[in-house]
Amino acid sequence: MNANDLGNGAKLLEGTIVFQPLALMVAAWDGDRVTPGIKHYLGVTLTNRGDQDAVVQVRLESPSELLQQWCVQPEQWLALSSNKSGELTFCVEVPGDAVPQWLDYEVIARPQAAYADHYLPPTRRRLQILAPEITETTQDPTFSLSPVTTPDRPEVVQPGIPILVELLVENRSERVDRFRLECTGLPEDWGIQITYPREVSGLGLMRADDSVGINPGDRGMIQVLLQPPPLPLAGSYLPTFRLASENDPTLGVLGLVYLRVEPVYQLQALLLPMQEQVRDRPAEFNLQFTNLGNTDRQVEVSLTPLKQPGPCVYALPTYAVTLPPQSVAQLPLKATPQRWWVRPWIGGGKVYPFRLDFVDPDQQPVTPAIIQGELTWLPRPWWQLLLAALAALGLVGALAFLVWWFFLRPPTPPQVTEFAVEDSQYAEANGDMARVRWQIEQPQQIKTLKLTGYSPDGDMLSGPLVYEFVDGQLPAALEPFCTQQKTLLTCSQIRSDAFLPGKYVFELTLIPQGRRSTPVSLKSSPVEITAKPAPTVTALVPRSLFYREAAPGKPTPAEQAIPVADQNGVRLDWAVTMPQDLAALHLVGRDQDGRMVGDRWYEFAAPGQLPEALRPFCSLDQVLICRNVPTGLTAVGDYRFELQAVSATSAAKTEPEPATTAKPKTTEIVRIQPQTPQILSFQINGREAPAKVLIPVSQGQLLPLVQLSWRVQGGSTTRVELAPSPGNVPLTGRVNFPLSPTASTTIALQVTSPSGKPLTRSVTVEVFNPNPPDPTAAVTAAIKAAAAAARPAPSPSPAASPSPTPSVPKPGATPSDSAPFGVPSPTTPDRLSPSEQPPQFNN
Known part of the structure; x- marks a missing residue:
């Protein structure tokens, strides 16, 4: 066992024991004894005495696999608030066919979260599995054990001394039976020797002693020698003897012997110095514990400084050690002297004595109970003394330099350590002005600051803005933007008067105090004020x-x-x-x-x-x-x-x-x-014009005037023409047309538009003599006139109105001569021809 198994983090000890915030207590409800077929309950109580919440994992662990089989939930968790307690219950279900034995196990608690570095030693427990209750009959064999032991009066075992157990077997059946003995329940380091009585066969030969034969109603003796190891572990042992019958293999008679090994307490402590004389590193010791006994031992360690010349920090991994029997554990102890300046320069060094006290919580002896140790802090090497002398000389020189610096040194001129624009681009739309910042050392020596804005070509665009420092005081205009320390002036977000769109390069000119001072100028990087976007x-x-x-x-x-x-x-x-x-x-x-x-x-x-x-x-x-x-x-x-x-x-x-x-x-x-043109009406003498009209004119009679009227639907680009004369006419009009006395006259009304085909309506007007001198000629003329009237007229345009059936006027009828002859008059006299008007917006 090494020191790493003893804790999860170093603890500092300066003469006191570190407080343990968690406490563990284990209690069995049935006194650590259980009969097969009965449930065994184990209670684990945890107490949180710290000031933080705790989470603890509790687990049952055993070298035997039986515990894992019998305990359904061997691991549980418990959360505790500060200064609270809680209990966990573990249930071990022992089956009815369990063999009487001792079951060793440990209760291990592992703190988590805030107390993860705290160590809780495991608690060892032993569960006794008792023999089952068996109902015997008068025919079953029996045996008795010597010595006679009980759980309250066990046989005490001396280390290394064997124990003789005698079993007297009685055969109560009516048949000869042979019996064999089995012994279980002891550790592997114990020796078990079973001796059966020797038997002689009928020919005088000795039979093997692996069993004993007993006649009905007779008895036999079996001896068992139990040999313990030189130093068996302390505790109770329960060897179980099972007698098997050859006649009835299913029969098993059990017997128990209760043994007890007294504990031997022998724990030795030793302090081994690894490096007790140190210069610039911690002193190292090994605290070694040796458990020579046969039981677990727990030791608590406390360290007390003894008349030390100065503070010293001692570090141990843990304050408590648990040692199994026949084991060795080591704890590394480190001691670090404090306050480097008290280390001696010459001599034999400083000695730091300390004392280690060992206490067993069970009040068992620890040899020795007190150990004293010491460490020596060696003096400094000679070269450090030389360095100290040189440091003293340096200190004198530094004092001389400080006197010159504060009292004899000429004033340091101001220096601009930083000058820049706050941003490389501004927007006119946001109403931004270009802003600058600067940092100047020795501001108390400033006389004037001048800020000027130039174009990239060198033309002045803004400023100059002049700030006067009177007696080294910050101007009022800069107070909201500047912080002035003793030797440093820092100004940011200084507004310029540049707000128009364009590119600027700002120049800061510093004029120091004094007659022979030289102005200092610095220029910034270019900055641009972008014009706000135009409406689009x-x-x-x-x-x-x-x-x-x-x-x-x-x-x-x-x-x-x-x-x-x-x-x-x-x-x-x-x-x-x-x-x-x-x-x-x-x-x-x-x-x-x-x-x-x-x-x-x-x-x-x-x-x-x-x-x-x-x-x-x-x-x-x-x-x-x-x-x-x-x-x-x-x-x-x-x-x-x-x-x-x-x-x-x-x-x-x-x-x-x-x-x-x-x-x-x-x-x-x-x-x-344009509107699609349509010929709504084309009339001759008040009637829709047919394809041909015959007008009777007697010989010697004056030719009448034909009255033409029309009505056309159209737009401003519609053109109406009346042929052969007078040519272009309005959309609606009326005109008197003269006839030719010798030939027929064809009158055409033509409508044109830029967006479509022209529309045409025509009529042929012909005069004839209703009273011809020759009847034959008159008949011929009438036949021709009838044939001409029966000839179909040309179809008008689809937009024109259908023409009525042409009718021949009665002889002697004359057209109205009220309309004047000449150019047709428009229906709207003040309207210009559409071709003369340009397109325009209506206002």
Whole structure:
């Protein structure tokens, strides 16, 4: 056994015993005796006398495997608060067929957590398994033991002296039987010799003595010699004798002999010095314990210093030692003298005596009970004395230097040890100003500090800021930012007057006190103040990419699904970031060739205040979002829209920088398509014009004027032409048309639009003589007229209204001559031709 098995950490001893916070007590409910088939209960009580909570693992351990088989839960845990106790109960279930014997085991407690370094010695226990109760019959064999022992009056065993046990066997059956004897329950180092009586066979030969034969009603003697070792372990022993019958192998007769070995107490202690004379390391001793007895011994050690010249720390791994029989344990003892300055310079050194006291908790003797020892702290070597002399000379020199330093030395000029900007980049959007920091030694010698900001090209951009130190006192402007010690001035977060965007290099100029002083200048690394981001149009989307012209009339089914470009024109949605810096929004409309067709300005009178024209359509927050904003562009054509955000900064500048001006946002092409033209009506003399009209004109009668009227549905790009004359006419009109006396006249109404095919309606007007001189000629003329009237007219365009069936006027009918002849008059006289009006925003 070595010292590492005795504890889990070193404890310091200075004449006192270290306090043990945990206490263990073990008690058996049935007195450590149990009959086979009965449960044995063992109670373990733990007490926490410390000031911290404790967690302890308790386990039953035995060299025999029977304990592991009989105890279902050999390991348990217990948590205890400070100054509390708790109990654990272990149950050992002894089976009914257990052989009488002694079962040795240990109760081992291992503290955890806060008390993991504390050691609790194991508690040894011995459980006696008694013989089972057997019901005998009158026919069963019996035997008696000599000497007669009981649990209360066992046979005392002397070390090395054998014990003779005699068994008198009686055969009570009616048959000759042979018996054999078995002895169990003793340790392996005990000797067992069984002697049977010798028997002679019928031929005079001796039989082997491995059993004894007994006639019915007769008796036989068996002798057993038990030889203990020279020093058996102290305690109780229970050898069990089992008599086996040859006639009845299932029969087993048991007998017990109770033996007791008295304890022998012999424990020796010895202090072995390993290094008792030391210079600069601890003294080392070995405390050796030898247990020459036959029982476990426990020794508590206490150390007491004796008239020591100075403090000394003694260290032992543990204060208690447990030794099994016939074992040796060693404890390393270390002693370290304290206060290095009291070590002697010359002489024989200092002696530190101490005393070790050994106490057995069971009041058993320890030889010797007291041991005295000592260690010697040797004097210093000669070279340390030389070093001390040199140190004394150095001390004198140091004192001379200090006198010169504090009284004769000229004042040290101030020196800038650090000058830098607090950050390499600032943002104008945050209202930041460039800040600097510096550290200056000897601030009491400062006269003036000057801070100036330059561009990388050397142009002055800020400052100079001048700080005057009057009588070495810190200026009031620097007090919130500086801490001044006796020889060091530290300033941080010093504000400059540089707040405009750009790059700066700051220069700190220090002017010391005195006439012959030289200014000192240091420059910082470049710092940049970034301009705040300009408002940017992030989205510009038209509500629809297709519109139809707002024109009178009913649209076609296909046009009804397209939004109308009414007086508000094309509508837009947009989003603009940084609206708080907006000065204006410029909306521009361009045609397909890129020419501007109109623009609008939305000016912001103040940050966060929407223009009057945008209030119904916009919401202002972190982002300006506008929906369904009218542009007023209603003219037919293909267009693109551009939206430019103008910031307040760029608006204030006469020439804004291109880098800070965001590009305008452009939409996709938006098309306003014209209305699909339709010929709603084309009449001649108040009736829908057929393909051909015959007008009777008697010979010598004046030719009448034909009245033409029309009505066309179309937009601003719709063109209406009446051929052969007068050419271009309005969408709706009426005109008197002269007839040719010799030939037929074809009148055509043609409608054209840029978005579709032209539409045409025509009518042929022919005059004839209703009273021809020749009846045959008249009949022929009538037949021709009827054939011409029966000929189908050309189909008009799908958009034109269906023409009524042409009718021939009655002879003698004359058209109305109330309409004047000439250029047809438009239905809206003050309207210009659509080709003369450019596309534009409606205001």
